[in-house]
Amino acid sequence: MTPYDKLKSLPCAQDSLKPGINFEILDKHAYQISDNQAADRLQKARQILFKTIHGRTMKTG
Structure with a gap:
């Protein structure tokens, strides 16, 4: 499990992100390569x- 995957698996992980950022946006960047x-x-x-x-x-x- 990558650190990013671990972050996503945490309860209330969305609360740790900056306002306006979500995992859908981050997934696009994380999975480009x-x-x-x-x-x-x-x-x-x-x-x-x-x-x-x-x-x-x-x-x-």
């Missing part, structure tokens, strides 16, 4: 981040 696609995007973003950090420390260090 698969969990594996999201994980791939995260890994690529991390690689870019760490390359940037590593490049800065090499130049300043």
Whole structure:
């Protein structure tokens, strides 16, 4: 179960959302891509981040 699924399963979960936001809206965003696609995007973003950090420390260090 993903954290999002767990949130949806809680009693009165709708009360935890901001006004004007509901699970129908969130579902559209949450299910646009698969969990594996999201994980791939995260890994690529991390690689870019760490390359940037590593490049800065090499130049300043």
